[in-house]
Amino acid sequence: MTTRRHLFALVASSLLLGACATAPQGANQPPIVFVHGNGDSAAIWQSTVWRFESNGWPSERLHAIDLPYPLARDDDSKAQPGRTSTTEHMAYLKAEVEQVLRATGAQQVVLVANSRGGNAVRNYIQNGGGDATVSHAVLGGTPNHGVWATKGLREANEFSGTGPFLTALNAPKNAAGDEVTGPVKWMTIRSHNNDKFAQPDGLWIGAKGTPTNVSFEGPALKGATNAVLPRVDHRETSFSPAAFDTAYRFITGQAPKTLNVTTQAAVVLNGKIVGLGLVPTDPASGNYANNLPLPGALLAVYATDPATGERKGAAVHNTRVATDGLWGPFTAQAGVPYEFVISAPDYATTHIYRSPFLRSSSLIHLRAERAAAADKDAKSTVTFNRPRGYFDAERDKMVFDGKTLPGVPATGAGVSSSKIQLMEDGARAISAEFNGEKITGRSWPAAENHLVILELTN
Structure with missing residues (x-):
């Protein structure tokens, strides 16, 4: 005490x-x-x-x-x-x-x-x-x-x-x-x-x-x-x-009026689609993160069912990004979760599931990913990401596909992502929850070069 x-x-x-x-x-x-x-x-x-x-x-x-x-x-x-x-x-x-x-x-x-x-x-x-x-x-x-x-x-x-x-x-x-x-x-x-x-x-x-x-x-x-x-x-x-x-x-010199994010009735989203570099002198060294636009990448946005992750109809936004990489603007519905699907040469088809957006933002940057060699035998891979913090098993209430998060240590906060390799055929819902924020997506076949990301806002 x-x-x-x-x-x-x-x-x-x-x-x-x-x-x-x-x-x-x-x-x-x-x-x-x-x-x-x-x-x-x-x-x-x-x-x-x-x-x-x-x-x-x-x-x-x-x-x-x-x-x-x-x-x-x-x-x-x-x-x-x-x-x-x-x-x-x-x-x-x-x-x-x-x-x-x-x-x-x-x-x-x-x-x-x-x-x-x-x-x-x-x-x-x-x-x-x-x-x-x-x-x-x-x-x-x-x-x-x-x-x-x-x-x-x-x-x-x-x-x-x-x-x-x-x-x-x-x-x-x-x-x-x-x-x-x-x-x-x-x-x-x-x-x-x-x-x-x-x-x-x-x-x-x-x-x-x-x-x-x-x-x-x-x-x-x-x-x-x-x-x-x-x-x-x-x-x-x-x-x-x-x-x-x-x-x-x-x-x-003053206290903020609120620590919460206040909602907006009209939510307009935009951002860049970016990719991964490859060290040209040493391809074996793999990818490195950069924030360069990925011109020509295709993006489709789908409203999803919050309970099942299934798409609710056709894409609500489609675009092919130009040299600036910008994929919007897109007017989102309040309270609706979305699936962002990026397709680009030399990348996996990347499915990013996000919670409902509370306000407009031009910072919804999306990264196309490549499948990892370690996942070559999986039927599907799903990664749970927390960009704005780490997972702390002693502090946080969290669950991934009904289980504890793979790869997260029992003590300390040093890991911001957790990956599940699914070994069964067929698509299904897969959910993750962190301190009250819940995201539900769908598995997609790794054999067809798809991968799935559930990304937290918290």
């Missing part, structure tokens, strides 16, 4: 400090630029954008960016196909901020980042002129002191706490030893002990039993307001209701 009281005291203290920071209110609300993490895309900010909109933030002042190649290089100083350096990452963010300032006429932006996105934010503010263009910076789960901090271990990687990149960012900025660059107001949001990339043991980096020399406090920065949230995982430091509440108070 003492530990629990201590946790809530930490949170309350952080929020009180955050309320001291102020930003313009009402019609002068500043534009916010959201910066995703390693391997992610702008789509991951969907529910966070909805929460800001639900609290009166103008949608035209909410910008989530896509890094074309979102994965960090293994060695930051050496070019690597399909990956970006810290310098390239900063340049992309700088260009985006300048574009947003031109479009809005604002003098400054707020930057809200998750994980690796925080590295670009810190680099831009310290080295790219962002100290003049940014009023507030909120970093959720950013490994500011590294994922590991061991001399001689992969120090050329940007996530090394003893490497040149983070060492330079963390160098004292004043006599007090602050690690943040003024006059920007800084906040970090971290988990008390459940962030897979802020662990003293190397379990989540493939080195169980080996010290990382990084503590649970690794994301905190001297000179920033450092908020601590109990039990949240790495992604929930940015995408959970608690993280939204913390960030909103820091940016505005």
